Amino acid sequence: MSTLVVLGTQWGDEGKGKVVHYLAADSDYIVRYQGGNNAGHTLIYQDKPFVLHLIPSGILFPKKICMITNGVVVDPKALKEEIDVLKKKKIPVDGRFFVSERAHVILPYHKLIDGMLESDTTKTKIGTTKKGIGPCYTDKVRRVGIRVIDYIDKEVFVELLDQNLKEKEDMLKKVCDIKKLRKEILKDHEVLSKFLKKYAADTSLMLAEAIKKKKKILFESAQGTMLDLDYGTYPFVTSSNPTSGGASTGTGMGPACVDDVLGVVKAYTTRVGEGPFPTELFDKTGEFLRDKGQEYGATTGRPRRCGWFDAVVLRHSVRVNGIKRLILTKLDCLEGLDKIKVCVAYKYKGKILKEFPASRIVQRDCKPVYEELPGLDGKVAGVKSYDKLPKNAKKYIKRLEELVGAKIDLVSLGRKREETIKTGKNVKWF
Numbered sequence: 021m022s023t024l025v026v027l028g029t030q031w032g033d034e035g036k037g038k039v040v041h042y043l044a045a046d047s048d049y050i051v052r053y054q055g056g057n058n059a060g061h062t063l064i065y066q067d068k069p070f071v072l073h074l075i076p077s078g079i080l081f082p083k084k085i086c087m088i089t090n091g092v093v094v095d096p097k098a099l100k101e102e103i104d105v106l107k108k109k110k111i112p113v114d115g116r117f118f119v120s121e122r123a124h125v126i127l128p129y130h131k132l133i134d135g136m137l138e139s140d141t142t143k144t145k146i147g148t149t150k151k152g153i154g155p156c157y158t159d160k161v162r163r164v165g166i167r168v169i170d171y172i173d174k175e176v177f178v179e180l181l182d183q184n185l186k187e188k189e190d191m192l193k194k195v196c197d198i199k200k201l202r203k204e205i206l207k208d209h210e211v212l213s214k215f216l217k218k219y220a221a222d223t224s225l226m227l228a229e230a231i232k233k234k235k236k237i238l239f240e241s242a243q244g245t246m247l248d249l250d251y252g253t254y255p256f257v258t259s260s261n262p263t264s265g266g267a268s269t270g271t272g273m274g275p276a277c278v279d280d281v282l283g284v285v286k287a288y289t290t291r292v293g294e295g296p297f298p299t300e301l302f303d304k305t306g307e308f309l310r311d312k313g314q315e316y317g318a319t320t321g322r323p324r325r326c327g328w329f330d331a332v333v334l335r336h337s338v339r340v341n342g343i344k345r346l347i348l349t350k351l352d353c354l355e356g357l358d359k360i361k362v363c364v365a366y367k368y369k370g371k372i373l374k375e376f377p378a379s380r381i382v383q384r385d386c387k388p389v390y391e392e393l394p395g396l397d398g399k400v401a402g403v404k405s406y407d408k409l410p411k412n413a414k415k416y417i418k419r420l421e422e423l424v425g426a427k428i429d430l431v432s433l434g435r436k437r438e439e440t441i442k443t444g445k446n447v448k449w450f
């Protein structure tokens with residue numbers, strides 16, 4: 021086994037940053053395949069929280085190769101800021117970090133349009149991160165986008181920029197002075213194009229060579245399956261495919277190159293932004309989970325909506341991603357609850373639904389059918405091996421496995437890399 025896809029199975033924020041940081045130790049390459057700086061991966065580095073938005077957390081290991089591939093949308097300014105922070109911390113970046121020449125570039129007008137669409141009361145509010153993600157992917161699909169390879173060639177860039185400003189004129193003139201905006205973009209471009217050129221590469225070719233050499237490659241998604249453009253709670257989704265198929269189109273690697281798919285799942289559920297969330301809690305238990313899990317958006321600081329574990333969502337996720345193994349995170353955050361509920365099905369107009377529905381109305385109005393389990397009888401935080409977990413914690417893990425149809429191989433019990441336990445002796449990644 022040499023290639024693994026690691027992805028989120030819920031609405032993002034499952035703890036992928038920490039998991040990738042854990043698995044990166046055994047990998048040679050860590051590759052981010054979709055999304056942009058809408059993501060926020062929080063990890064603990066040298067005992068302090070550290071947030072990465074674009075660059076894979078593997079960068080914290082000095083010898084690993086990290087990539088942002090063609091499925092990602094890249095804000096050059098945000099990337100530079102992230103690299104500057106890494107360099108300040110004396111983390112080497114040059115020569116081991118690469119950005120696909122085919123990745124699309126987010127420009128300031130994408131952010132302006134994102135903000136405008138979000139405040140337009142005639143449109144469905146999605147609750148985006150306002151980082152320009154949707155408008156940038158929209159341009160990609162409309163074939164007017166600007167890729168890294170176009171951005172680093174001044175002549176091509178200016179021509180495409182002018183085309184874009186012209187066609188977006190009616191919209192942009194409502195919120196800015198277009199001439200001034202053009203001047204600012206060109207000023208930034210002088211610095212940012214030189215910066216981006218250093219990292220631009222044919223990452224698909226590099227990956228093909230790495231696969232031939234049997235290098236260990238970790239493909240990392242951002243967001244989660246329920247925010248997937250095709251299989252999430254459309255239209256309340258992001259504009260890319262965090263699902264496992266995205267790892268193929270988003271990197272330029274054929275699907276047969278994927279050896280295994282690992283799903284990251286939180287012991288309860290959270291969501292930021294608008295949209296359906298059948299197991300959402302509006303009571304003290306919801307507040308308890310938000311407090312205990314520090315559930316505040318790493319990118320926007322927004323409080324996350326919290327709720328019970330939803331096995332219907334997970335079954336859907338296991339199926340659409342072809343997940344064989346799961347990594348359960350934040351089990352320690354359930355400590356202190358007398359009872360734990362798990363949603364096993366939905367009820368809609370008197371009917372029991374076992375599969376996640378496509379209809380936005382059913383998603384909104386269905387009610388969760390719960391099974392109640394006893395609270396974790398004792399401390400799980402700090403536990404060093406699976407055998408030492410309290411009986412009810414093991415019972416919870418086993419029940420989740422039965423309900424979702426996949427094995428839980430790893431359990432995360434805290435924010436640090438080390439606070440992670442395997443559920444069996446033979447658990448291996450590569």
Ligand code: IMP
Nearest residue numbers: 032058059060147148149257258292293
């Ligand atoms: P966008 O990706 O900024 O367009 O936002 C679309 C939806 O995805 C919104 O509901 C966001 O809150 C959500 N979203 C985007 N990135 C993340 C993430 O990293 N974690 C959780 N939700 C996210």
